[in-house]
Amino acid sequence: MLTRSSHVLIWVKNIHKAVADFRQLGFTVEYVTTEKKSKNALIWFEQGAIIELLTSPPNPQRFKWMIDLFAGRGAGKRMIRWSQQGEGFCDLAVVSDDFDNDLLALKVSGIKMCRTIPWRRTKPNGDKTKFHFVYPRTDSLPFIISPYQPSQRPDKVDHSNGATSLAKINMTVRKEDWDTVWMLLGQDPVMNLEYGPKTQIQNIELAGLNNSLPTEKLHGTQLNQQFSK
Template identity: 60%
Template structure:
């Protein structure tokens, strides 16, 4: 497999408050869709992995069966878990330039997945973005996405706090997920994994940060300057 980290997902209760807070922290934050009804926002860098802020309906648990029908077994548990665990890092996505081949490799090696979902978004400026994604049935394994079409990386980024790249993703991985997570992430040195009781992202490092960030504005996440 030739996957690499696409983005870490940070679940927040109020997407608009979170965008305001991360902007106060010195990040440039872009809504993924029109601001009024947005559920996703991005912190872009000129290359590499990014940070995605997202929210979801508080009543998502009532639609678990519908989510499973749409995205395959395990998708409902995954999306419900995001909100049930509260604010903080909730997931991590891997991007593949050879999506279909890497998905086949995952399945051959025992990582069962749900349905491949083609997705479209319309940015605030009206541009149409398309991509595909698929969730493993095991709800805590990283999921697979295709590159955005058209590409979305800006030529340069201007974060007032000096941030210029996501340099490290720290994960704890349970014994039952260890082999799969190692196989999925071993092509990207950004990942630092260690054994733990539950598979999850525990924190990230961002290169270029001029100072430590105010934890009261981080919505449960741990973001540190790169060493």
């Protein structure tokens, strides 16, 4: 499969507070749409996986049926989990360079999927992009996205804290999810997969980070300096 880690998702209660905090930590953070409307913001790197901050409406359980109707059965449970578990790592997006065939391979292997959703986005500067995404019905599994068309990755990214790339994603995987997660990410050198009671990101390591980051600004996450090899 032509898949690899794309976005590490961090759920936050207040997107504007989170953007301000991560900027104070020395990250360049971009809202995905106009600041007033945006519920997502991105921390880009010049290559590899990136970090996405996101929030969701309060009491998402009230809208579960609407989410399932829009994105397919199982999508609502995923979004409820994001908010109920509190601030911190909530999900992982996996990008596929062969979206249709990889999606078919997952279905053939017995993985039940929600509905494929086409999405469009306009940045604050007016640049537009489009992509597709689809959630597995099992809400603990990473979800699949297609590449942005056109790409929105900046040519040059400068974080004042020195971070240059997301060097390692340390993730535990429960036994029931292992085969699927390995199918998606087992060949990705950024991923460090270990068995655990839950499928979830434990921490990430950033190459180039010049200082440890204060936990009170990290919104329930662990962002570490890259460990020596």
